[in-house]
Amino acid sequence: MPVLVSPVVPDGRLSARPQPTLRVDELVMRPWLLSDVDAVVAAYDDAEIQRWHVRTMNRDEALAWLASWPDRWRSETGAGWAVTQDGVLVGRVGLRSIGLHEGTAEIAYWTIPAARGRNIATRATRAVSTWMFHHGGFHRIELRHSTANTHSCRVAEKAGFGYEATIRQGVLHLDGWHDMHLHARLASDRALPSLDRS
Numbered sequence: 001m002p003v004l005v006s007p008v009v010p011d012g013r014l015s016a017r018p019q020p021t022l023r024v025d026e027l028v029m030r031p032w033l034l035s036d037v038d039a040v041v042a043a044y045d046d047a048e049i050q051r052w053h054v055r056t057m058n059r060d061e062a063l064a065w066l067a068s069w070p071d072r073w074r075s076e077t078g079a080g081w082a083v084t085q086d087g088v089l090v091g092r093v094g095l096r097s098i099g100l101h102e103g104t105a106e107i108a109y110w111t112i113p114a115a116r117g118r119n120i121a122t123r124a125t126r127a128v129s130t131w132m133f134h135h136g137g138f139h140r141i142e143l144r145h146s147t148a149n150t151h152s153c154r155v156a157e158k159a160g161f162g163y164e165a166t167i168r169q170g171v172l173h174l175d176g177w178h179d180m181h182l183h184a185r186l187a188s189d190r191a192l193p194s195l196d197r198s
């Protein structure tokens with residue numbers, strides 16, 4: 001069937017270039033390395049990460065997960081960044097559900113317990129989404145979190161992802177169905193105020 005509108009992001013716009021390394025303040029967001037395996041396993045030992053991402057991660061699973069990211073970038077289906085400070089893993093930001101035709105994606109994140117409360121998830125989410133708008137040519141990035149995860153709701157708001165809707169019983173967690181907030185940031189949204197990084 002003929003399509004009447006052109007894709008917002010043409011095929012190959014992401015994959016034609018290497019996945020970028022992004023820097024904001026003291027944070028470096030870089031593509032995952034297989035050598036991150038121990039740090040990823042340690043991160044998923046945290047009960048909060050298990051709870052909200054609804055999974056654990058053993059060493060083999062972590063290696064497979066890390067190895068999957070280059071293919072996801074090449075096939076323009078996803079992108080994952082390790083968030084590091086002084087070479088140490090402090091968090092992650094990832095994109096999934098990439099839709100080139102409408103220029104859309106969904107963003108997700110976690111930070112390790114010792115790094116929380118310093119706007120790391122917020123700054124990393126801002127940096128990745130801003131890059132996707134300015135360099136990837138994307139139009140809209142969505143963010144979903146359980147309505148019970150008030151910390152994640154704060155990340156969404158501070159990163160410029162305004163609340164749009166509540167999705168009833170959207171994701172099955174260990175304790176049952178959770179309603180989910182849908183937030184989104186558009187390329188056309190206004191510039192964001194600067195953030196404290198202490």
Ligand SMILES: CC(C)(COP(=O)(O)OP(=O)(O)OC[C@H]1O[C@@H](n2cnc3c(N)ncnc32)[C@H](O)[C@@H]1OP(=O)(O)O)[C@@H](O)C(=O)NCCC(=O)NCCS
Nearest residue numbers: 048049052110111116117118119120121122145151152154
């Ligand atoms: C939610 C999460 C990503 C926030 O990361 P972060 O780097 O601490 O983000 P921020 O510093 O911007 O803090 C966000 C909110 O977390 C809460 N917070 C602050 N200090 C905290 C601490 N030491 N420990 C836990 N939460 C804290 C506050 O509510 C804060 O909002 P505020 O700045 O308005 O006070 C992180 O707590 C985490 O990884 N949690 C477990 C996994 C998870 O929830 N992932 C998201 C799934 S949608």
